[in-house]
Amino acid sequence: MSASIEQRRHLATSIPGPRSIELMARKKSAVAQGVGTTLPVFAIEAGGGIVKDVDGNQLIDLGSGIAVTTVGNSAPRVVEAVREQVEAFTHTCFMVTPYENYVAVSEALNRLTPGDHDKRTALFNSGAEAVENAVKIARAHTKKSAIVAFDHAYHGRTNLTMALTAKSMPYKSGFGPFAPEVYRAPLSYPYRDAKDVDGAVAAQRAIMYIEKQVGADNLAAIVIEPIQGEGGFIVPADGFLPALAQWCTANDVVLIADEVQSGFARTGAMFACDHEGVVPDLIVTAKGIAGGLPLSAVTGRAEIMDAPHVSGLGGTYGGNPIACAAALATIETIEADGLVERAREIERLMLDRLNRLQADDDRIGDVRGRGAMIAVEIVKSGTDEPDPALTGAIAAAAHRAGVIVLTCGTYGNVLRFLPPLSIGDALLNEGLDVVADALEETR
Incomplete structure (x- = not known):
């Protein structure tokens, strides 16, 4: 401090x-x-x-x-890491002359995120940008276009992420038209659901909607916050997330966990998915990743992450070296302290x-x-x-x-x-x- x-x-x-x-x-x-x-x-x-x-x-x-x-x-480790990196260089663009910090952050995220499968990571600037890229990656992998998000969801303020976000005012009102092929399913909301709607029942309700109104054959990905952020810190009932994950696996649908707000020790686990043992195909992180510097990431199964063609992912500032240095120091602080x-x-x-x-x-x-x-x-x-x-x-x-x-x-x-x-x-x-x-x- x-x-x-x-x-x-x-x-x-x-x-x-x-x-x-x-x-x-x-x-x-x-x-x-x-x-x-x-x-x-x-x-x-x-x-x-x-x-x-x-x-x-x-x-x-x-x-x-x-x-x-x-x-x-x-945070002392973050301050020192940023100071050292600023003195070395502030930017080269990883897509022009790469640097080790980007690779090191990717290695750390591949290690820390749920699951022990082979993973890859791509770095970006904001949560919304990472969500957009996760959708791009899922579409490239599945060759399908539809995306399902949930009631009360918040995923960002860009055009695609506004379509994924549920609440109109202040996030969407007056800013349309929005990206097509985005559908909304009912979430498990224990406080407002009927008393007999447990996690399994809520999951079946969502799955029935998806199957009838979207169709698994058309669906590239489900995007969900394991604990919703702007929507009201809604914690789905036990069993809801695992049931969705099982359905996605059975139907060649990519499960994207948006852990922008819930990641990096925030929920008493490194990631909120860990509480129920859910292993998403792709996980989106930002916010707490770099101690206050702008950085975000998509991490996931190697075969999915590698689906986009070379140069299909990237951005001038994505994985900026200063932010990467801060992220490594942030992860060290979480683990050491x-x-x-x-x-x-x-x-x-x-x-x-x-x-x-x-x-x-x-x-x-x-x-x-x-x-x-x-x-x-x-x-x-x-x-x-x-x-x-x-x-x-x-x-x-x-x-x-x-x-x-x-x-x-x-x-x-x-x-x-x-x-x-x-x-x-x-x-x-x-x-x-x-x-x-x-x-x-x-x-």
């Missing part, structure tokens, strides 16, 4: 402070209005579990830049506290998640009706008190918690105290 930041919440001004207000005015006159922000504060330094703003406020970070700074901001187990410790602490809050407040309809990827679904008292207004009010109250929390969900009624794994227990508990106060304030 950044040793210069004391690990405590501190409000030097109201949120936002005067300097952040000035900068927000500059943003308004210089940055396209379509680029929104969650908090109206401007960061100047971050480390451990704290983000410091330009007014001297120190906020508890329960967002990790949307699951990016899993190993913490300014026991961050998979740390995520499990965070899960135990958070679920204990949030379940106790739920017992006293029927506006918390559901508490769910794994590792340091935990959410509460907010509903109107005495019902299961989503309450996005209350969710926003709770988040805003936490923000004013100096705690970064994020919202998500198809209905806009989910509070999600993504603390960096470098956060200490005391700071995490204080952040949850603030959330509890925000719940009480909004009664």
Whole structure:
């Protein structure tokens, strides 16, 4: 962590402070209005579990830049690796004069991702770009075109990934037409499914839809988040993912696991697929992969990954040497510092506290998640009706008190918690105290 930041919440001004207000005015006159922000504060330094703003406020970070700074901001190994790489060279383009770091990151991902089969990896810049390339690879391998995604899915903001994404506003509205041959199947959503719909039943429901309305003979791939991110941190019922995987294998359909948000120790396993022993054909990673630098990857079965022709995959910045150096240092930090187990410790602490809050407040309809990827679904008292207004009010109250929390969900009624794994227990508990106060304030 950044040793210069004391690990405590501190409000030097109201949120936002005067300097952040000035900068927000500059943003308004210089940055396209379509680029929104969650908090109206401007960061100047971050480390451990704290983000410091330009007014001297120190906020508890329960967002990790949307699951990016899993190993913490300014993680020492990452900082040193980036410094060394910048001094050596910043770019040559791997497609022109390659460099070892790209190969080393690929080797590490081939080792770490689920399954012991022969694998290959290709590196890109963002999660959306990697999802697009996974679809390209699956189509090249199967010679089929249709793709199935799921209710509540989020896969990105490019044209193809908008088609895969379920929620219209703000991600898709007004931006069509979208890429064709994309279909949507029902997900397992334990909180909102009927009580008799377990994982096996939900999987059969999805498979029946796919077989009747798409057809396995036309289907190149199923794209699924093992734990959904923007859709609401939905954890499918046990058995749902394995049943889909078995069906894909039997029907020559590529199973693509989008682990952009759930990967790299975030869920208390290196990858969320590991919780049920699911081995996807292709796995997409980004966010937590490189400690805050832009990098993404597609990793998968060698025979599938090698299907595209030479130069069919790539990009000028894909696998940038600085990002690759950061990724190797991030992976070393996860393994050397026991961050998979740390995520499990965070899960135990958070679920204990949030379940106790739920017992006293029927506006918390559901508490769910794994590792340091935990959410509460907010509903109107005495019902299961989503309450996005209350969710926003709770988040805003936490923000004013100096705690970064994020919202998500198809209905806009989910509070999600993504603390960096470098956060200490005391700071995490204080952040949850603030959330509890925000719940009480909004009664």
